[in-house]
Amino acid sequence: MQSPLQHLLTEISGRVNPSECTTIATAAAEAARHCLEVPSFADVAAVLLATNVQVCAADEEHVLSCKQRGTAAFGRAQYKQAAQLFSEATRYCDELSSTDYGAVLAARLYCNRALCLTKMQPPRLQEALQDSSAAIACDPTFPKAWYRRACAARALGTVAGPVVLQDARRALQLLQQAAQDTSAAAALVAELEAEQEASEGASTAGGTGSGTSNRHSAAAPAAAALAATAAGSASANGYAATGKLSEGALVPAGADSAAALRLLLQAAGQQLAVAESEEAGRGLVAAASLAAGQDVAQDQPFAHALTKEGRRQVCATCMARLADVAAPFYCRHCPMPSYCSAACRAADPYHQPGGAECGRPWAALLPAEALAALRLARRMAALGERHPAAQQVAALGTHFQELDPSDAAQLAALAAVTHATWQRAVLESAAARAAAGQLPGGGAAHAGSAAGEEAGEEAEEALLSCVTVEAVLSALCRFQINGLAVVPSQRRGSEDRLALALYPVASLMNHSCLPNVAVRFEGSKLIVRTVEAVPAGQPLLHCYGPQAGEMTTPQRQRLLRAQYYFTCRCRACSPAPVQLESPAAAGLKCPSFGGSDGSAGRCAGAVQPPCSVAAGVLHRYQLSAGTGACTACGARLVMDRWQEQQLPELQAAAEAQAAAVAALAQQDRQQQQAGPAAGAAVQQAIRTLRQCLRQRQQHLHPHNLLLGSTHDALAHAWHLAGNHEAAAQHLRHSLAILAHSYPPASTAVAFQQRQLAETLRLAAAAASAATAAAAEAFLCEARQADEAAEAVLQLHFGPEARDR
Template sequence: MSAFPKAICGADDLKGRFLEAERSMEPGRVVLEEMPRAAVLQREFRASHCSYCFTSIDKSSETIQCSACGEETFCSSICKSLARNEYHWLECQHKDLLDQLGPEAVLALRLLLADEPDNIKTSERKRAKIEKFDKWPSDFDLVSSLMTHENRRSEKEIGHYRKVARELVQVTSTSSNESWSSIDKDVLFGFVMRHLLQIQCNVHAITALVVDRREMGDHVETQNQVRLALAIYPRASLLNHSCDPNVIVSYERRKLFVRTLKSVSKGDELLHCYGPHCARMRFRERRKALREQYYFDCVCSACSTEEASERELGHRFVDLFVCGRCNGLLKACDDENVGSCSTCKKSFIMKKKFDNYDAAQKIFDAAEVHKENNDFDRALTKYHQCLKIHKSLLHKSSKTLGRTHDSIAEVYANLGLFKKASEHCQASCVTVELIFGEASMELANELLKLAQLYFNSRQAKEALQMARRGLSIFSRYCDNTDERIIELKEMENFLEQIK
């Protein structure tokens, strides 16, 4: 089930099929809504989330468990019935084996069951021809056409998938459902094998915010985004990658939403980031990650621009070094050990800056160890040593500098020193805004943290300002049921009352 209010399918021989804008749109517009063809909740969340719709379940909620396997928890009889009809009728008696095989294997089995026996028996099992559809094909045909990259897999990897496929075929062919047990095992094997290979390149990780509470005098809540479930969305899988995307994907339980991040014109390709983003990773790291998981070399505009810039700046300029005289950015000369200020043109021997940068990284790593061991006083000492070096070396838009401020803020928060934490979180927000932009989700998440810190340190005016800024961004990209929007609205209402 899906809706394409503002997206259509395009195609060419180079990129294959892709999605493009049906008309011009401003940021925050929904261009695609889709329910998954198949989805599976990660095992560690079975007790805290509904196994079918992925709704969060608290201890006071009434839940329904499968009485046979005792492994699946549902928020309602409707979800239990849907799960039973779609896949649990088969999985229930094989839970131990499926847990051993892993969530990707379970997802492949659910894709197979969604294919339905009649489609499998009549299908020619070949990839659909690349074309621009006047009418959207069935989910079965879309999934059948998803890439597997089988010819790029190692023999060891193919051997592993074959072993898993044989196990899943045995589960299916020995079922009491004659519609499935009557299908030729070789045909089943072909479908299962294809789905297993498709998953790596086409799976979507449904994420959710989970609160981690650490008691340290006061209760400090840290919201972490976790991989809640795995799913296949046939139409969303047509989105191609860009390291500087113009759309963003979010989830409301099982449902996927694609919204514009930037203004797009009619006919523009809609581009989604598969993970490696130009604001978080260098292009060489991005290309390596994309090649290893998705089997292509990214040549998006961000990669092309950054590759050209790296040739100009030099490989060792791994961060935004600044001139000690005017704070202009440094770039490499013909000799990469010599830097030149892009503003005042002063030349620098870079060895000392590189050495200090490497030394700061070692100090930061030591601080991280102290933080993980809850030795916050030592962590703070190390972080501040690191911060002093970073401030002398790096521009305020440096991700490294922002990360250091963010880590210091986290430690102060765990010590209950929320005012000090807010000072460093505010500095982190400056960096995030410079990197990602004033309307980015990355900034919205930082503003949420800053609002919480201002609130906890009783800086009501500042908390209200940050709550409103955060809400203005989240409301562009998220539904009103989003937990972050709910929290910020509650904070805004409370602070309005006490003004």
């Protein structure tokens, strides 16, 4: 069933005249015209723009309950749990911090969390320092906040002594004023003064100049560092901490786009250049010879939007993993974004007070690609054409002309709805502000100026006139063919996508099914690493999705055309492709392989059904079209028999495997949440998968990747059943099949080797004392598999290979 939003998009696109979809401008105008006319727009907009999403609205009772439970957990020395409860309370409490009472409460919560962080093993001092600064920012009269900061800074040892002493003295002074216990603070001040005297004595004795001048020079940068921590001014993701979109260098007025490109390339890496080729247009090339296994470029997104999964897992600004953060920060005004630090919260231009994305669900309910495109259009308009990255993004190709009219109308409808929703959000918050008697400030923003980059509603209002539906549609097209999915590792499933992002330099990289570079992400930073030596002047090519070995050439080409609208001419696809691919990977057994009669002299060749078989049928069974004759002996497929008997059996095997895999996934979840999986369900899945394997083995060539997938599913099932030895046996089979299809040094094979090594270790651990020799053999095989995998993964991912 369609959601109301999908229904609205279908309704609008159904009204768009396909003959008007020949250019972005005409399609956008058509969709914009129909968008507001469609009656259901008002209903959908009401949901998208509802303000009741503010579940963070001040809820004092919840704050106090979390604080109380946090204090109790602290009392039981459960510091991690206590920090989590204080975090939960700060999420709500920040909403109160505009009131005196709220600010006082927030300061206590940050201070308590800072103490938990210092007690954790190992202590999280940097985060404790940040929390005590946050506490000071909320309530500068709170002595404990100054005391905690002094303690954290001293333990860290990265902040100069005089600054730490300043904090400790401040704490002491406030305690004295409030007539509270001063003993701990007084002791700290005394210790710090003694340390300082000793260090002054040492430096005077060493004849390095007067103590006073030394003190000042040391304190100044350190004080600035602390002040920066307090204000949260670290820069992340290319955004300045104030929530402004970072300016970066401007291209001088009148300079050409080549100057903009030079500036960008310099920032991304010293060994890069851009060259144009007939087959693939512009592309990144090596400016000098590059060795294999070298990080050669890095890039930060020009625009990005988190997916639903990403909102749960990573910081909205820098995409650091929230699981690694002991003390997260939340938007002060709505429940949507989480941050790894106060600095990242301050740097999010889309969640500043009054911002159009903050406090309303539309930004989370629209597809991530639509929000990413809107952000791209807003940022381009805000930065103006003298910004090098904006210039480069504007020069990226769009594929609108290649879309079929109904897809073009759908995309235009999405652009129109996204634009109209944003426009309403901006206008509604402006109206609310006016009703509350808040007049616009003096610094109204203008596109292209530094002020134009300001976040918040005044800047959004200024952008209303420059960000049109046409600009959003054009941004959507740019994102579709130039954007990248940010993933936590090289796993490619859509469920792993954390964000969609457009990288100004990396978007210049062309595709190869047999790439010479690998791309990885550290938070939002994209890193390009060579996986083979690249001579000077040669293109740097990464893989947009389908790799050689993973699919046949026609399958890869179909996918690239459907997703990126080009016919790939890489070295694995060109008319004389590098000899990688055996027809066996997606082929059937040779008809003269023999039946069940065990006849000798079987042919080991493969046969692919002839092109006359409907493409849909081939696609469904993941087979590729060929000549219908065996590649080795020329024997022809008997089409009637194949269609009447083999095809239905293959279909039954595919369906049964899909059902068994789904059942295993459910058992897996159950095992993770509540202990052992149900034995009967797993045994049933094993029986089904064995039957699939027999059917597939009967018809498919032994190197067909589909057989590998059945072995993988069986390995999973045996793993759940606790029989790691049987699981390892299936993984060995699957590895052998992968090794036939994938090029050498491929990560797909390496990840499989790693999985085999883990399974073998489990099998060794489960082996009884009576089978010590078997256990040793498993461990020996595991070591070999690990070594082979490490060599490849290091090449692709560098030192982080171990974490993958």
